Every structure is written in structure tokens, then in C-alpha cells.
Amino acid sequence: MRRGIAQLVAIGVVIALLLTVVAVVFKWLPTSASEEFDRIQAVYWFATVISIGIFALVAAVIVFSVWKWRVPLDDDADGPPIHGHTGLEIAWTAVPAILVIAIGVVSAVVLARNGEAGTRPLEINAIGQQFAWKFVYSDYDDLRSGQLVLPVNQEARFTMTAVDVLHSFWVPNFGQKMDAVPGIETSIIVTPTREGEFQVVCAELCGFGHATMRAKARVVSRAEFDRWIQEQNA
Incomplete structure (x- = not known):
């Protein structure tokens, strides 16, 4: 069990590192020349970090499952019945909700800041x-x-x-x-x-x-x- 978890984590880390390299090396946005764009880019990178984590987790589970539980091509049997896991279901509902709220709050703060004109614009x-x-x-x-x-x-x-x-x-x-x-x-x-x-x-x-x-x-x-x-x- 522990070995399987370690392998799953290792796959996730490798995927996350590859995605991080792609995100950092390639130039996705124009060079910022304003305070407002600096704030917008901060939101972009905040959401990107969250997206990399989620993608790495999902991709790692898929790769690990295909690797460990692959069946022969002629195996048409149904898998064993599995009962729902209440704790896991709560987690995968609550965590995305928290992340979406966090992105929304950060975006709202930046939107409000970018709309402030100062005293004499x-x-x-x-x-x-x-x-x-x-x-x-x-x-x-x-x-x-x-x-x-x-x-x-x-x-x-x-x-x-x-x-x-x-x-x-x-x-x-x-x-x-x-x-x-x-x-x-x-x-x-x-x-x-x-x-x-x-x-x-x-x-x-x-x-x-x-x-x-x-x-x-x-x-x-x-x-x-x-x-x-x-x-x-x-």
C-alpha cells in the first residue's frame, strides 16, 4: 500500500515538474508595462499553480491506474462492486469549492484595485x-x-x-x-x-x-x- 502511494506521488511530482517547466519556459503573456497588468499576471499565475496541481493529481491517478490495474484484452468481466467513500466524496467536493472561491476572491480584489483611479489621474x-x-x-x-x-x-x-x-x-x-x-x-x-x-x-x-x-x-x-x-x- 505504502509503495503504491509512493509511486503515485512520484508520478504526480514528475507531471507537475514537466507542467511547471512548460508554464515558465514558454512566454504565454506579453511583457507587462503597467501596474494593472502586474496584478492581472499575479492572478494568472495563482490560477496556473492551482491548475498544475489539479492536473498533476488527476493525470497521476490515471497513469497509475492504467499501469497497475490493466487487464488482458479478452477480459470482459465487470470489476468488483465498490461502495462510495463518504470522506473522499466530501474532500473532492470541498477542496475544488475552496479553490474556486480563492480564485474568485483574489480576482475580485485585483479587479477592485485596477478600478481605483487615485486622486488626480x-x-x-x-x-x-x-x-x-x-x-x-x-x-x-x-x-x-x-x-x-x-x-x-x-x-x-x-x-x-x-x-x-x-x-x-x-x-x-x-x-x-x-x-x-x-x-x-x-x-x-x-x-x-x-x-x-x-x-x-x-x-x-x-x-x-x-x-x-x-x-x-x-x-x-x-x-x-x-x-x-x-x-x-x-
Whole structure:
């Protein structure tokens, strides 16, 4: 009995290690460039660890069962009758329920944190239309630009709307996307943490030119952002 349990555990550990290597080595998500995406990735890895544990347990039981209790191909006999195990049934009901609740609680906390705008966020209106983005900086006399420029480590609140059809604002490295809907305002908070150039993508099929509906997003230092504002107003 003990030897069988040890073999089962060994199989589970090997499977878990293989899955961990796959999860860590391969790049599954874009490089984070915002505080909000850092939190989202934390939820992703939290759920991934739980998933690896569950998958390793189930796969280990399957492999062990096939290995230890395989019968000849010509054996058509039914197995011995087995009565239910109350303790085991309670365990495999309670443990998944606890794990699902844990994932839900962590996700709710992150969702609430990502929705906090702080005291003075940079206000930007993102307007989608076939097939371009327009950004209006409300704090700077409604300055309009075809590219998105943000100061690093400064919270920005994007208020989205659309002129014609449904669009979806998405910067993969910021980790969030939000629909831009005609006649309705939606919003997200983004706090960029890494300077560089990124892509604003429309993530909602919006017509023949959907694939070309992109804009440049630049995250720069505060001083460079102030210079850019002055240049646009010149």
C-alpha cells in the first residue's frame, strides 16, 4: 500500500515538474508595462499553480491506474462492486469549492484595485472610428492626437466611446481592453511603469479595415511628456 502511494506521488511530482517547466519556459503573456497588468499576471499565475496541481493529481491517478490495474484484452468481466467513500466524496467536493472561491476572491480584489483611479489621474478620451483612434487630453484644453503619449508612473483614466460601430481599445502590454461603444462611455485605469513604444489595437471586428486600426502608444518620462504637450500646442 505504502509503495503504491509512493509511486503515485512520484508520478504526480514528475507531471507537475514537466507542467511547471512548460508554464515558465514558454512566454504565454506579453511583457507587462503597467501596474494593472502586474496584478492581472499575479492572478494568472495563482490560477496556473492551482491548475498544475489539479492536473498533476488527476493525470497521476490515471497513469497509475492504467499501469497497475490493466487487464488482458479478452477480459470482459465487470470489476468488483465498490461502495462510495463518504470522506473522499466530501474532500473532492470541498477542496475544488475552496479553490474556486480563492480564485474568485483574489480576482475580485485585483479587479477592485485596477478600478481605483487615485486622486488626480490623467484624463484621456479615446475615440474609436473606422479605422483609426483619436485621443483627447481633457486636462490640456482638449488637445487631440492620433498617437497616445503617456508619462511613466502616472495614472491615466481612459474614457472610451465610438463614432460609428463597436470598437475595443487594447494595448497588449497594459493587460486590459475595453469596448468603445457608440453613445456609451466606458473607462479603464492604466498606470504605465515602463518607457517604450507599444501598439494600440482594436480588438473588436469593426469592418473591412479592422486589421489596420492601430495607433502608436509611447510611454515617456514626465519631462518628455511636458515637452510633447508644449510642441502640440505650439
